[in-house]
Amino acid sequence: MTLLTALSTAADDRPDAVRVAGRSISRARLLASATAVADRVRGLDRVAVLATPSLETVVGIVGALLADVTVVPLPPDAGPMEREHILRDSAAAAVLAATGHDVGGDLPVVPVSPDLRSSTSHPVPAPDRPALILYTSGTTGLPKGVLLSRRAIAACLDGLADAWAWTPDDLLVHGLPLFHVHGLVLGLLGPLRHGSRLDHVGRPHPERYAAAGGTLLFGVPTVWSRICADPAAARALRRARLLVSGSAALPAAVFDGLRALTGHRVAERYGMTETLITVSARADGPREAGWVGWPLPGVGTRLVDEHGDPLPADGSAMGELLVRGPTLFDGYLNRPDADAATRTGDGWYRTGDIATIGPDGRHRIVGRASTDLIKSGGYRIGAGEVEEALLAHPGVREAAVVGTPDPVLGQQVTAYVVGDGVAEPELIDFVARLLSVHKRPRRVHLVDALPRNALGKVQKTRLG
Structure with a gap:
C-alpha cells in the first residue's frame, strides 16, 4: 500500500x-x-x-x-x-x-x-x-x-x-x-x-x-x-x-x-x-x-x-x-x-x-520540562496550571508563566500578562484564591504582547 x-x-x-x-x-x-x-x-x-x-x-x-x-x-x-x-x-x-x-x-x-x-x-x-x-x-x-x-x-x-x-x-x-x-x-x-x-x-x-x-x-x-x-x-x-x-x-x-x-x-x-x-x-x-x-x-x-x-x-x-x-x-x-x-x-x-x-x-x-516545571521552595509547580488561573480573570487576555531564579526559593513563579485594566497585586491575589498559595506568582509583568512562533507557541526563552 x-x-x-x-x-x-x-x-x-x-x-x-x-x-x-x-x-x-x-x-x-x-x-x-x-x-x-x-x-x-x-x-x-x-x-x-x-x-x-x-x-x-x-x-x-x-x-x-x-x-x-x-x-x-x-x-x-x-x-x-x-x-x-x-x-x-x-x-x-x-x-x-x-x-x-x-x-x-x-x-x-x-x-x-x-x-x-x-x-x-x-x-x-x-x-x-x-x-x-x-x-x-x-x-x-x-x-x-x-x-x-x-x-x-x-x-x-x-x-x-x-x-x-x-x-x-x-x-x-x-x-x-x-x-x-x-x-x-x-x-x-x-x-x-x-x-x-x-x-x-x-x-x-x-x-x-x-x-x-x-x-x-x-x-x-x-x-x-x-x-x-x-x-x-x-x-x-x-x-x-x-x-x-x-x-x-x-x-x-x-x-x-x-x-x-x-x-x-x-x-x-x-x-x-x-x-x-x-x-x-x-x-x-x-x-x-x-x-x-x-x-x-x-x-x-x-x-x-x-x-x-x-x-x-x-x-x-x-x-x-x-x-x-x-x-x-x-x-x-x-x-x-x-x-x-x-x-x-x-x-x-x-x-x-x-x-x-x-x-x-x-x-x-x-x-x-525546561520551562514549565517550576521547582519553588520544595514544591513542583506546573506553569500551565498557573496560566489557566490567570486566564480565568476577566481582564487577562494572554498569560505565560516561567520560573525565574530566586536565592531563597530556588525558583519563583513569574508571570507575563497581556490584559486590560489589571494590576500586579490584584492578579497575585486572584491566583492565590484559586490555587494553593505557594503557586501564586511572586511577580507579574504586564506586557503588550507575548513572543510567539509561526504556530502560535509562546517562546518562553524570550521572556525576561
Whole structure:
C-alpha cells in the first residue's frame, strides 16, 4: 500500500478534491502533474520544496514522494541564515518552486506547475524509506533535521483516522503552514491517504473557515481564539463534525467559548515533530479542556521523575512523558549525539514535556520540562496550571508563566500578562484564591504582547 493511497484509488474524484487558496485540482490531475515532477527529480536523494500555501507546493511535495525522493520543506519566510542552514545541512540537490519563483542561492530550481502532466509509472517506495526531513524550531541552537519514514507517517495518519472517524466523506478545512507536522503531514498527506477533500484556505482567517463548510477543521490555539472572538464565524461551524486543536495548549476559556458558540467540544491532541501525533482525544469519547486524550494504536506512554523512576498514572503525579511506538522518527540528520540524548536504553523517546496521566489513561500536558516545571521552595509547580488561573480573570487576555531564579526559593513563579485594566497585586491575589498559595506568582509583568512562533507557541526563552 502506498503512503498516498487515495491519490489514485479514490472512487469519487471531484474537480475540487484539493483546494488551496482558492485554486482547485482533482486527484487525477494532481497525480498527473506530480508525476511530471517525479520524472524530473527521479534519482535524486533529497529535494527542498518552497512550502508556500499553494497548489505548486502540493504538486511538488507529492511529485517528490512519488519519485522516492525525500522532501525537505523550506519555510517561505525563512531568513537567509535559516534557509542556508536547512539547504546545507539536508544536502538537498535542488529546490522545487513555482515557475518563475526566485528562491535565491546556488541550487538548481525545478519549476513546478499544475499545468504540466505525465503518465509515467514510478515504482512504489519501500515503507522504511524516508519521506520527509522536517527541521525543528531551533530553540536550543541551529534547527535539527528530523527524519520521518513513510511507515511512521502512515501509522500516525491511520491512528488519527481511527480516533477522529476520518473518512472520504469529510471535507478537511485549515490554513496551517505546509512545513510543519500539523499542516503538512496531517493537513495535506492525511486527505491524500484517507480520501477526504481538502480546502486549505490560505491564511486562517475566521471568515474563511466559516465559509468553507468543512466537516473536519484543524487549527492552533491562536486560530481558535480569533474564531472565538468572531461569533458569526464561530456559529457557522455548528455544521462541522469535529474541531481539532494542536501544536500548543488550548486555553480553557477558548474551549468553553467555542463550545458555547459552535456546540462542539474541541478535540485536542499531542505530538512532536520527532514523534508525530501520539495521543489524541477521540471523536466518540469525552473531550475536556486541557486533556489531550489517549495514545494512538501501537503507541506506549509512561511518566518518569527527574531520576528516570516511574510515576503512577493517578491523575496527580507529574513527570516527564516518554513515548514509543510506530510513529517515532528515525533520528536526527547528522546528529547521532542529539539522537542518543533523547532515547533511553530500552527504546523510549524522552519528549521533554511534563504530563499527568489519569487512571482512565487520558493524558494532560503540563508544559515543557525546561520551562514549565517550576521547582519553588520544595514544591513542583506546573506553569500551565498557573496560566489557566490567570486566564480565568476577566481582564487577562494572554498569560505565560516561567520560573525565574530566586536565592531563597530556588525558583519563583513569574508571570507575563497581556490584559486590560489589571494590576500586579490584584492578579497575585486572584491566583492565590484559586490555587494553593505557594503557586501564586511572586511577580507579574504586564506586557503588550507575548513572543510567539509561526504556530502560535509562546517562546518562553524570550521572556525576561
